[in-house]
Amino acid sequence: xxxxxxxxxxxxxxxxxxxxxxxxxxxxxxxxxxxxxxxxxxxxxxxxxxxxxxxxxxxxxxxxxxxxxxxxxxxxxxxxxxxxxxxxxxxxxxxxxxxxxxxxxxxxxxxxxxxxxxxxxxxxxxxxxxxxxxxxxxxxxxxxxxxxxxxxxxxxxxxxxxxxxxxxxxxxxxxxxxxxxxxxxxxxxxxxxxxxxxxxxxxxxxxxxxxxxxxxxxxxxxxxxxxxxxxxxxxxxxxxxxxxxxxxxxxxxxxxxxxxxxxxxxxxxxxxxxxxxxxxxxxxxxxxxxxxxxxxxxxxxx
Numbered sequence: 001x002x003x004x005x006x007x008x009x010x011x012x013x014x015x016x017x018x019x020x021x022x023x024x025x026x027x028x029x030x031x032x033x034x035x036x037x038x039x040x041x042x043x044x045x046x047x048x049x050x051x052x053x054x055x056x057x058x059x060x061x062x063x064x065x066x067x068x069x070x071x072x073x074x075x076x077x078x079x080x081x082x083x084x085x086x087x088x089x090x091x092x093x094x095x096x097x098x099x100x101x102x103x104x105x106x107x108x109x110x111x112x113x114x115x116x117x118x119x120x121x122x123x124x125x126x127x128x129x130x131x132x133x134x135x136x137x138x139x140x141x142x143x144x145x146x147x148x149x150x151x152x153x154x155x156x157x158x159x160x161x162x163x164x165x166x167x168x169x170x171x172x173x174x175x176x177x178x179x180x181x182x183x184x185x186x187x188x189x190x191x192x193x194x195x196x197x198x199x200x201x202x203x204x205x206x207x208x209x210x211x212x213x214x215x216x217x218x219x220x221x222x223x224x225x226x227x228x229x230x231x232x233x234x235x236x237x238x239x240x241x242x243x244x245x246x247x248x249x250x251x252x253x254x255x256x257x258x259x260x261x262x263x264x265x266x267x268x269x270x271x272x273x274x275x276x277x278x279x280x281x282x283x284x285x286x287x288x289x290x291x292x293x294x295x296x297x298x299x300x301x302x
Contacts, residue, residue, distance in 0.1 A: 010072035018104035051083025073105010
C-alpha cells in the first residue's frame, strides 16, 4: 500500500514566483512529516508526461500516491489531470488521484472556486491534517476532426482570447522585464488589426444555431450547475472589441450583455475555418473545429 504524496511543481508559474515560494512550501510539508516525491516541470505540457509515467510505473507495483499536491496555477492543475487521464488510457486500473492545490500561478481561478483565500501555512496544515474530498466539475471536450480528447478547468476559447494566449505563450521563454512586457503588448496590435470573423454552427438543447461574423467563442465550466456556459461574441464595433480584449489581458471575468449565450450539459460546435483555440490558457493551435463539450467530476482535497 502506498503512503506518500506526489508533489508537482511548475517553477515558472506566476513569472517564476512559484520557484521562490517552494522553500517555504517545502518547510511546511517537512514540518508535517509528509512522505512525498517531488517532480518539477521543465517546459509546457511536461507535467502531462511526468504524471502519466509516474502513475503507470507505480500502478504496476501497487504504489500509487495518496494524492497529488500541485504547486502552480490553473495551467499546472490542467496538465496534472491531463496526465492522470493519459495514464488511465494505458492502464484502466489507475483511479482518479485526489489533487490538493497550492495556488502559485498568475491565474488561480479554479482554486478560487474551491476556496476563497489562501495562506501557505494554514491551508497546507488544514488540508493535510484533516483532508476532505470535494468532487468538482471539470470540463471535457472531444475534437472529432483530429480525434482528440482534452479537458478545461475554467474556460475553453476560440478566436480573440486564444490569439492573445498564443502570443503570451510565445513570451514564456523570455526573461520577464519591462522590455518584454512592452513587446508583448505591442504584438497584440497587429493581431487585433488582422483579426477576422468566422461562422459557427452550434447544436445544443435539441436545437441548431448558425451564426456568422463571430470573433470569439468561449465555453465556461459553470461551477454552480452541471452545465457548460457557451458565449459567442459577434463583432459590432471597435469599442466592444477592445473592451473584450482588456478583459482577456487582465484576466477579468468576461460578461457581455449583447453576447449570444447557451447553457447546456452537452454542446457541439463546428467552425469551418482555421482559428486559434485554447484550454485554460494552453494553446490548441490553429485548426478547424468539430468540438463537443461536456463534464465529469474529479476529486480534490480541500
